[in-house]
Amino acid sequence: MERDRDGEPGGEGVRPSRRALLGWGGAGLALGAAAGGSAAALYPHEAPAHTDEAVEFHGAHQAGIATAVPDRLHFAAFDVTTKDRAELVALLRDWTRAAAALTRGDPVGEGATGGLPESPPDDTGEALGLPPARLTLTLGLGPSLFAKDRFGLHDRRPEALVDLPRFPGDNLDRARSGGDLCVQACADDPQVAVHAVRNLSRIAFGRAAIRWSQLGFGKTSSTTPSTQTPRNLFGFKDGTANIDGSDEAALRRHVWVPEADGPDWMVGGSYLVARRIRMHIETWDRTSLREQEDVFGRDKREGAAVGRRHEHESPSLRAMLPTAHVRLAHPDTNDGARMLRRGYSFTDGTDGLGRLDAGLFFLAYQRDVRRAFIPVQRRLARHDALNEYIQHVGSAVFAVPPGVRDHRDWWGRELLT
Secondary structure, eight states, rough: OOOOOOTTOOSSSSSSOGGGGHHHHHOOOOOHHHHHHHHHHHHHOOOOTTOOOOOOOOOOSSSSSSSSSSSEEEEEEEEEEHHHHHHHHHHHHHHHHHHHHHHHHHOOOTTTSHHHHTTSSSSSTTTOOOOTOOOOOEEOOOGGGGTOOOOOSSGGGTTTTTOOOTTTTTTOGGGSSSSSSEEEEEEEHHHHHHHHHHHHHHHHTTEEEEEEEEEEEEEEOOOTTTTTTOOTTSSSSSTTTOTTTTTTTHHHHHHHHTTTTOOOGGTEEEOOOEEEEEEEEHHHSSSSSHHHHHHTTTTTTTTTTTTTEEEOOOOOOOOGGOOHHHHHHSSSGGGEEEEEEEEEEEEEEOOOSSSSEEEEEEOOOOSTTTTTTTHHHHHHHOOOOOGGEEEEEEEEEEOOOOOOTTTTTTTTHHHHO
């Protein structure tokens, strides 16, 4: 749940021929179409403010980490189905070219209406006429991609890309965990985010397929402290002192991989932990306000820590119960460990027993999961009073390479060449 941190680019180039792009249109992907349908049902399409803004795709770091957090999420994990390393390289090149176009608000390839009438269009078309909506696309590489006898990457797996241990209380669904690759699509317009993942899925046809995906709304953390702190589905402010996306010193210390950590192809990148956390909404809603505030160690109205009047006042950890979430997650309790969080709330219908399938899709970027997420989560899993109301049901970890530098570069180039 809340990880409170109180006190604490292939570019545009020359477009390939229509024939070369036929693989992008492919035979279509039923999952992509279904994803578009479910998003429309969950989020009625209404473009919010800032939708005309475009986030620069190219740079030293991938967008979607320290950049401002948009309102909506479509996250997808992929299994690579090809056994051919050259096809994996071609996929990442194609994805990079498409991602650069999508984040500008441009269509994929020749678009939804261009090209040969007898062939499937390059773009699925549901974002026709829509602006970029601050879309960011962020790529991650899972541990399974580095398995022996796959793509010759075993010796290049980063030491920090460890398989997460099983924590007390975990009830992980294998169908919602893991993945060779991941794509995090964030945008202010849900249709733009879904459109991006759907088109990348179609491009991947025959080379990779979606393993699982998650829609998210209502960001639960912000990288821009000047904005109002968002609330999670328990009604509490979440991420009061999350790492500021403009705080270069904090990003270097806690988020970006330095040369000293290596390997070379990960310098300037980060590591992502994704956890699907089911929240027992109905039980929480029958809990007294006093107990809710004791569980978090925060005032529900202002977000102030126990004994404080204002949200951003430095907390007194000893004033909280030993099992309070904020106390256990605080950097002072965890040898200074911090993570940059970009989580989202989710609701996925009901569980068939009259209860909402709702919760937090936790996303956290860090320099090394062995020194950040793992020790913090171990402490929380053993002692956090919040565990009575939540359960971790999905899990994945990814190495997130540095950014795509220019139009000649592509995702994962330094690893695969």
